[in-house]
Structure formats: structure tokens, C-alpha cells
Amino acid sequence: MADVVLDKVVKKFGETEVVAGIDLTVRDREFCILVGPSGCGKTTTLRMIAGLEDVTAGDIRIAGETVTFKPPRDRDIAMVFQSYALYPHMTVRKNLAFALELRRVPKAEINKRISEVAEIIGLTPLLDRKPRQLSGGQRQRVAVGAALVRQSGVLLFDEPLSNLDAKLRVHMRVELKRLHQQIKSTMVYVTHDQVEAMTMGDRIVIMNAGKIIQVGSAMEVYERPATRFVAGFIGTPPMNFFEGEIRNGGIALGGDVQVALPRAVEAGRKVTLGVRPEHISLHAGKPHAAKVPSTVEVLEPLGNRTIVTARSPAGVLQIEAEANPGLKPGDAIELWFDMSRAHLFDQASECAL
Ligand SMILES: Nc1ncnc2c1ncn2[C@@H]1O[C@H](COP(=O)(O)OP(=O)(O)OP(=O)(O)O)[C@@H](O)[C@H]1O
Ligand SMILES: [Mg+2]
Structure with missing residues (x-):
């Protein structure tokens, strides 16, 4: 069980409130999409779940346990960042293995997980290259792979497909969905692309200006938008x-x-x-x-x-x-x-x- 609960979570930077008391339950093994315009608080929300950002008020629970004040390493999570970082001097294989080695996962298990993940996201021919020998899109896939091999209960993604070309994006969208069906981690996925939001997840959480405006399946928010903002945000061409x-x-x-x-x-x-x-x-x-x-x-x-x-x-x-x-x-x-x-x-x- 790895459900994620946000209970009246507030984040202020100085006097500015960027997350305004949000309540959300991401169910165990759910693929949940956070979507909203630039600056609405998506990354900040994800970073609070990961423990990379302090919570100003409210509580966060993962798998029934309050983690509000726990450091990231004590939460069962892996995160792919909006601006991800790879170790430049390590091969792709080593980049994938690194976090597992730190956790003393047995060598045979590491190799098994790497070959599985590399196969799923198309990294197999690139495993012995260094990051500088990869395209931007390939590097982004390594960052996704590095999170996947950890097999955490909760996977957090912050716009992981933004550097990919249109065709690869569509491919990765399907692959990530397939992957979710295989690994059954709870996934929280941030995007500002409404097509990604509609197509990928079980439920969409639509945010605006630090607030959650509506939560529902793609068809629910499309057919019954709660506000004019949601109605105009979901659907192309727009309403x-x-x-x-x-x-x-x-x-x-x-x-x-x-x-x-x-x-x-x-x-x-x-x-x-x-x-x-x-x-x-x-x-x-x-x-x-x-x-x-x-x-x-x-x-x-x-x-x-x-x-x-x-x-x-x-x-x-x-x-x-x-x-x-x-x-x-x-x-x-x-x-x-x-x-x-x-x-x-x-x-x-x-x-x-
Ligand atoms: N460290 C910080 N100090 C002060 N303000 C910050 C900080 N980090 C983020 N903010 C502000 O908080 C608000 C929400 O930022 P956040 O990064 O969560 O937005 P976002 O929804 O992820 O946007 P984007 O789609 O552009 O990535 C923005 O107005 C941003 O300027
Ligand atoms: Mg962001």
C-alpha cells in the first residue's frame, strides 16, 4: 500500500503563498496527473511530497504514515525532476545502478532491473555510453530509468517528457502508461500539457494559482468541468x-x-x-x-x-x-x-x- 495523502498542505515562500491549503488523496497504485498553467504550484507540491521542500502548514502521509517532517531518504519515493541531472563521468548503466548500489542491492538484482528497465524505455543499445554522448531526449530517458530501477512505492515525475520531440513524446506516453500497468507503483505525474494529462492518468488534478480546482477522470473533467477555468484548460481547440x-x-x-x-x-x-x-x-x-x-x-x-x-x-x-x-x-x-x-x-x- 502506498497511497499519498495531502492534508490542508500550505507552502509559503516568505510572504507569498504558492500552495494554498490543498487536500488530495492519491490512491494506492493510481496514476495521478497534476496539471495546470506555469507557476500554479505543481513542482512545489511534488517537491513537498518528496520531502525536498518544507511544508508551511498541513500534513503529508504516505502509506498511512505521516512523513511531513521525514527526510526524502526515509520516504518510499523516487522522483524524476523537471531539470534532471545525470552523473556526467558515469556510463548510462552506472547512472542507473548508482542509487541501488548505495542501498546495497545485490549485483545480480541490479543487473536484472537495469536490463528490464532499459528494454522497456529503449536504452539497451546506449547502456555503455556517457551522458555527453546522448541526445537530450535520450538523457531524459536515462533520468526516467534511474527512477524506475529503484522500484519505489511512489514515483514522482515532473514533466519528464518535455525535452523529447513530438513523436518520441507520444511513444513515451504510451510506454509510461504500459509501465504503470506492469510495475503498479503509485505515480504522481506533473505536466502542463493537457493532452498528456487527458491521456495518461487514471485521474487528473487540475490546479490553478496554488489551489486544486477539480479532480476527476479525463472524461469527467471534459464533460463536467466544474469551472470556466477547467472548461477552457481541458480540450483542444478550446471551448x-x-x-x-x-x-x-x-x-x-x-x-x-x-x-x-x-x-x-x-x-x-x-x-x-x-x-x-x-x-x-x-x-x-x-x-x-x-x-x-x-x-x-x-x-x-x-x-x-x-x-x-x-x-x-x-x-x-x-x-x-x-x-x-x-x-x-x-x-x-x-x-x-x-x-x-x-x-x-x-x-x-x-x-x-
Ligand atoms: N524557491 C522559491 N522561492 C520563491 N518562490 C518560488 C520558489 N520556488 C517556486 N516559487 C514560486 O512558486 C510558484 C509555483 O512554482 P512551481 O515551480 O511550483 O510552479 P509550476 O506549477 O511547477 O510551474 P511550471 O509549469 O512553470 O514548472 C511560482 O510563482 C514560483 O515563482
Ligand atoms: Mg514546474
Whole structure:
């Protein structure tokens, strides 16, 4: 059992509070993703779990034991840092072996673990090289490998794929997921890449400005974002937002656009309407579709679909259309918002209604 519990954890640097009292339980063997914009406190949170940063207030428990004041070596964790370091004078094999040798793990066991991990993350042909003979991406994989061979109960990753090229990143994403299924350590993985966040973990923890805004599976946070921030952060292209007011059983948007709402909301309320690009169609036909006249501005063909940027009286919006929508910039079109899939947020609190 290696669950990780954060209990009202606060971190201040001087007077500045960068982690504002967060509560989180990462379950035993869970793959948990911490995601949020730059500076929101992800690395600081991870470093507090690892014991590399003091906790200003609150408690951290690993496997039921309070570790708040324990040094890193007494916590059952391994960490891959955002800016990782390898020993330059040691071969890859030695870099992987080093922490295990310090712990007096038997030689045969060390070799076994190294060959397993090297095979999984594609380091086998590089084991006898020195770090300076490796590319940035290869070095990053060595750093991941060095954490994996320790077989800790808890593995912490701080953006371990950020130095890899796009193709290798996609490959490593799948490999890390496969790895998690094999080794069953509890994993806490920090990223600011929302695609990584969506695809890799069991649950996503979305942070902003030192606070946890929402915790849930990828589909939960995608389909039921708790706030406008989450709605705009998860999903590409991002959700379209329109400011409006509840009137006559619908929403009055800018430019005299009125869209009907399939459910009742109190009249006069100031709201933000959120509609994902895939829930706006060029064609009528859906039962709860609302018509919005628009003009095509930009087309971005992606092969299997095309992103269309259009201007409506209510504002600029993006929609996901079929591969060949037969449009050109300047075309006047009718867009149909699927209001049964639309999101409403209170303008003042930004919370979902
Ligand atoms: N040692 C420190 N002293 C003072 N402020 C710090 C220190 N370390 C981090 N901070 C501040 O704390 C905040 C959170 O930093 P943190 O590194 O946790 O962000 P992050 O979410 O990991 O961002 P990124 O995605 O850019 O890595 C930032 O505003 C940062 O400037
Ligand atoms: Mg960071």
C-alpha cells in the first residue's frame, strides 16, 4: 500500500503563498496527473511530497504514515525532476545502478532491473555510453530509468517528457502508461500539457494559482468541468465562450443573438455560455440546435477534420468540421450550437451552473 495523502498542505515562500491549503488523496497504485498553467504550484507540491521542500502548514502521509517532517531518504519515493541531472563521468548503466548500489542491492538484482528497465524505455543499445554522448531526449530517458530501477512505492515525475520531440513524446506516453500497468507503483505525474494529462492518468488534478480546482477522470473533467477555468484548460481547440444574460427562456448573447436553453435558469442571471468546437455543426438537424449566423475567417485542415474559425455577432468561435467542409474565407454560414451539450457558468463565480 502506498497511497499519498495531502492534508490542508500550505507552502509559503516568505510572504507569498504558492500552495494554498490543498487536500488530495492519491490512491494506492493510481496514476495521478497534476496539471495546470506555469507557476500554479505543481513542482512545489511534488517537491513537498518528496520531502525536498518544507511544508508551511498541513500534513503529508504516505502509506498511512505521516512523513511531513521525514527526510526524502526515509520516504518510499523516487522522483524524476523537471531539470534532471545525470552523473556526467558515469556510463548510462552506472547512472542507473548508482542509487541501488548505495542501498546495497545485490549485483545480480541490479543487473536484472537495469536490463528490464532499459528494454522497456529503449536504452539497451546506449547502456555503455556517457551522458555527453546522448541526445537530450535520450538523457531524459536515462533520468526516467534511474527512477524506475529503484522500484519505489511512489514515483514522482515532473514533466519528464518535455525535452523529447513530438513523436518520441507520444511513444513515451504510451510506454509510461504500459509501465504503470506492469510495475503498479503509485505515480504522481506533473505536466502542463493537457493532452498528456487527458491521456495518461487514471485521474487528473487540475490546479490553478496554488489551489486544486477539480479532480476527476479525463472524461469527467471534459464533460463536467466544474469551472470556466477547467472548461477552457481541458480540450483542444478550446471551448468557445460567450458572455450573455438569461432572458425569455434562453440566453441573450452579444450582437442580438438569442439561443434557446433546453433547461430553466433564473431570468436576469449573467452567464457565460461554453460550447466545445465539436458541438457546433454546419448542419441543422440536432433536436436542441440553436442557429447562429457567422462568417468564415480561417480554415485549418488537419487531414481527418478541419478547424474552422468564424466570426459571429456574439464573437469569434472555432468549430470542428469534416475533412472537406467546402468552405472558403468570407463565406456566410449558419452554425448550429448543440445546446444539449452546452455548458453554463455563472459570470461572477465562474462556477458551472
Ligand atoms: N524557491 C522559491 N522561492 C520563491 N518562490 C518560488 C520558489 N520556488 C517556486 N516559487 C514560486 O512558486 C510558484 C509555483 O512554482 P512551481 O515551480 O511550483 O510552479 P509550476 O506549477 O511547477 O510551474 P511550471 O509549469 O512553470 O514548472 C511560482 O510563482 C514560483 O515563482
Ligand atoms: Mg514546474
